Amino acid sequence: MLNIVKNEILAPYTTMKIGPAAEFFTIVKNRKDVLEAITWAKANKKKIMILGGGSNTLVTKKIKGLVIKNEIKGLDIVEKNKDYALIEGGSGEIWSKFVNFAVTHDLYGAENLFLIPGTVGAAPVQNIGAYGVELKDIFFHLKAIELKTGAEKIFSLVDCDFSYRSSAFKKELKNQYLILSVTLKLSRTPDWKLDYGSIKENLTLKGIVKPNLKNIIAVIQEIRNSKLPNPATLPNSGSFFQNPIISSIKFKKLLKKYPDIPNWPSGKNEVKLSAGWMIERVGLKGKKFGPLGMYEKQALVLVNYNNASAGQVLNFIKKVKAAVYKEFKITLKEEVNIL
Numbered sequence: 001m002l003n004i005v006k007n008e009i010l011a012p013y014t015t016m017k018i019g020p021a022a023e024f025f026t027i028v029k030n031r032k033d034v035l036e037a038i039t040w041a042k043a044n045k046k047k048i049m050i051l052g053g054g055s056n057t058l059v060t061k062k063i064k065g066l067v068i069k070n071e072i073k074g075l076d077i078v079e080k081n082k083d084y085a086l087i088e089g090g091s092g093e094i095w096s097k098f099v100n101f102a103v104t105h106d107l108y109g110a111e112n113l114f115l116i117p118g119t120v121g122a123a124p125v126q127n128i129g130a131y132g133v134e135l136k137d138i139f140f141h142l143k144a145i146e147l148k149t150g151a152e153k154i155f156s157l158v159d160c161d162f163s164y165r166s167s168a169f170k171k172e173l174k175n176q177y178l179i180l181s182v183t184l185k186l187s188r189t190p191d192w193k194l195d196y197g198s199i200k201e202n203l204t205l206k207g208i209v210k211p212n213l214k215n216i217i218a219v220i221q222e223i224r225n226s227k228l229p230n231p232a233t234l235p236n237s238g239s240f241f242q243n244p245i246i247s248s249i250k251f252k253k254l255l256k257k258y259p260d261i262p263n264w265p266s267g268k269n270e271v272k273l274s275a276g277w278m279i280e281r282v283g284l285k286g287k288k289f290g291p292l293g294m295y296e297k298q299a300l301v302l303v304n305y306n307n308a309s310a311g312q313v314l315n316f317i318k319k320v321k322a323a324v325y326k327e328f329k330i331t332l333k334e335e336v337n338i339l
C-alpha cells in the first residue's frame, strides 16, 4: 500500500534546498502506485503536484494537496533496425543514466544532453536542451496518465508542442498528466553537433579528430563541470531565467547601443538573446547579496550559498529582473518552476 505522509519538508527534494512542507507527500514506483495516489487524491479532494529530481523547481510556500515524488524506473530498447533504435526510459530514472544507456548501446543523438540533472519524466516538460540539441530532436513519444481520470495516453511529437524550454505540459496540459515513460529515437550512426559551447575546441585540444560517443560525453562532462556549480555543494537550479526572444525590430535598436550583444536567429523575425550576458552586463555576475548570488562562472545560475529563505530568493529575483529591465527594457522570464 502507498505510504502517504503528512507535512513532509520539501527542501531536501529540490536542488535549491529551499522549501516548506507539502500537506501530503508520497513516492510512486510504478503505474499501480500512481493509480492508487490518484484515487486517494480524488477521495480526499486534494490537488496533485509532481516532483522529479526537483532541479527545476523552487518551492516558496506550503504546498496544499498531494505531492507525488516520481521514482518509476526501467530502461529498455523497444525496437532496433539497421538505421535507428527506440529506447524507453521510466520517468523516474535519472536522465543522465538514460543517456549513458544510449551511449553503451552505441546509439547517437542524446550525447549532448548528458549530465542535465533531473529525471526522464521532466525532460519533455521543459524540452531540455544543451549544446545545440533539444529533447524534441530525439523524441519519439511518451506515455502518461491523466490525473483526473487515471486514463493512459500516448503523446506524439506533435501532441507535445515543444518549443524553446517549453511544451504543452508547461502550458495547456500543466499539472494534468503524470508522464510514465519517454521513448527516444536514436540513430545507429553519428550525426555530431559539435559547434556549440566549445565542444569542438575541447576535442581539438585533446588531439581527437574522429570522436566517438565516449569522447563526446567526457568533453561535455568537462565543460559542464568547469562552468556549472554542483547542486550537491552549491544549491542551484541551473539557468534560472530563459534567454529572451525579441522581435528583429527591437533587436536592431538594441544592437546600436550594444554592438557586442550575443544573439541567435530564432524563428521568423525573432532573435534570441543571452540572459546570462545581460545579467553580467548589469554587474550582477559573481556578486553576492546575503546568502544569494548569480554564479561567478555562469551569470544565469542563481546560487543559494547559505540557507536562503524562499522570501529572500523571491526578492533577489525581483532585483535581478529590475536591473536587467532598467538597462535593456526587457523582462526576464523564469525558467525554473516557482511554486
Ligand SMILES: Cc1cc2nc3c(=O)[nH]c(=O)nc-3n(C[C@H](O)[C@H](O)[C@H](O)COP(=O)(O)OP(=O)(O)OC[C@H]3O[C@@H](n4cnc5c(N)ncnc54)[C@H](O)[C@@H]3O)c2cc1C
Pocket: 015, 049, 050, 051, 052, 053, 054, 055, 056, 057, 070, 091, 116, 117, 118, 119, 120, 121, 122, 123, 125, 126, 127, 128, 129, 130, 169, 177, 178, 179, 180, 228, 229, 230, 231, 236, 237, 238, 239, 337
Ligand atoms: C546544475 C544544473 C544544470 C542544468 N542544466 C540544464 C541544461 O543544460 N538544460 C536544461 O534544459 N535544463 C537544465 N537544468 C534544469 C533541469 O535539470 C531540467 O529542467 C530537468 O529536466 C528537471 O528535471 P527534474 O526531474 O529535476 O524536474 P523537477 O524540478 O522535479 O520538475 C520540473 C517540472 O516538471 C514536472 N514534472 C516532473 N516530472 C514529471 C512527470 N513524470 N510527469 C509530469 N510532470 C513532471 C514538475 O511538476 C515540474 O513542473 C539544469 C539544472 C541544474 C541544477
